Amino acid sequence: MAAVVGTRELSRPAVVALQTLTVAACYYAAGRLGLLRRLVVEGAVFTPIWPPTGVAVAALLIFGLRAWLGIAIGALLVVMSFGPPQPTVIGLVAGNTAAPVCAYLMLRGLGFRIDLSRLRDGLAVVFLGALGSMLISASAGVGMLVLTGKLAADSFGPVWLAWWVGDAMGVLLVTPVILMLYGVRLPLRPRRWKEGVALVLAACVIVPVATNSPISLLFLVYPLLIWAALRFQHGGSVLCALFASVLATVAATDGVGPFKDMSDTALMIKLQAFNGSMALTALLLAAVITEQRNTRRSVERACQDLVQVLEHLTAGNSPPLPPRLDDGGRGPRNEAP
Known part of the structure; x- marks a missing residue:
């Protein structure tokens, strides 16, 4: 020892x-x-x-x-x-x-x-x-x-x-x-891997276009965040938000796309407003959806337990009575009340 x-x-x-x-x-x-x-x-x-x-x-x-x-x-x-x-x-x-x-x-x-x-x-x-x-x-x-x-x-x-x-x-x-x-936790067993691949492909196409197009198309990122949060909760939403934020920051520092020909202060305000609103959307929406799903699962488990109790009672199989205190600990008696 x-x-x-x-x-x-x-x-x-x-x-x-x-x-x-x-x-x-x-x-x-x-x-x-x-x-x-x-x-x-x-x-x-x-x-x-x-x-x-x-x-x-x-x-x-x-x-x-x-x-x-x-x-x-x-x-x-x-x-x-x-x-x-x-x-x-x-x-x-x-x-x-x-x-x-x-x-x-x-x-x-x-x-x-x-x-x-x-x-x-x-x-x-x-x-x-x-x-x-x-x-x-x-x-x-x-x-x-x-x-x-x-x-x-x-x-x-x-x-x-x-x-x-x-x-x-x-x-x-x-x-x-x-x-x-x-x-x-490993090993991973993705249930919706096909949809996950589709989300990744969509993000790889839409986010670069939105952050590099001379037309202001940054709003196209938000449907991706909503999709990721609804279907993959935090795992999808936070990764999607980080990816979009990195590409937007690259575009802003290079002065291209929707950040072209802007003053330093205006560029900073526009970039951080986009990053902040996107991060808030991804984080809070995923938290709300996860909390609702956990609540629903708790209610479903409680309903299943209630159904089992009702089935047990209707079948007439009541649980055995505990030993009486005045019988010397010999166990329950089979005498009529």
Whole structure:
């Protein structure tokens, strides 16, 4: 027994260290991926979607509060990739770590379920995990740039808004996908694989056309989201939303399609309005449908149990009486009442 306990005590720090390194690596990789597409607002460069925030919130929901160290290490690596360490590093790392931790604490306090099977879970991700908590990272990051003189004070508002929306989009689009993949259990037995293939083919045709056509056809994405949510719940809707958002961001940063010949501010507003409304539609619609289906299944199971009880009663097979307390524990008597 002592050897077993000793092995467990030694393995726990190793597991925590491995989880920390995994979170840090995923955060850094997501950061480098997000930096591939940038926009400029008031002379400041920002990313329309900042995937590391989604990775950080998902890691905390999966591994718990101990994942904060991996988030801090990953944020430090991303900031240092821009150049040698500067005084702004402390504020940026602190803000990018505190915001996901705050999101996790608020979600846990509400009894959040990572399967997103209830409407309240979807609303919590939107208003607490994304819009609420990311105020911290945006305020800390932009405030540090203003304090160090790297950003003019009169540019604080537009840059802060762009920073906040980019971090929030990372939570809305990336966190549900990671949580969905975490809940997948092998082997997969898709029941509607033909319809799934048809949805993928439709998305591969409609989304590139909508995001690259000079005519504003972005509305064509919403029927795909509704189809995916109705038939495949979160698994289909969040993947479809992420795919459409990535292609829209590529088109916006390239200045093509419906984003051609637009000012930086107008382009940012149009892109983030599309990404935000699409993410909200995918997340909340899938949550409503999943909750309704779970409620219907619970009612069906209750009805089946009731039918079995009624059949048992009508057949005259009542359950045996429990032993009487005054018979010395010898069991029920077959005497008439």
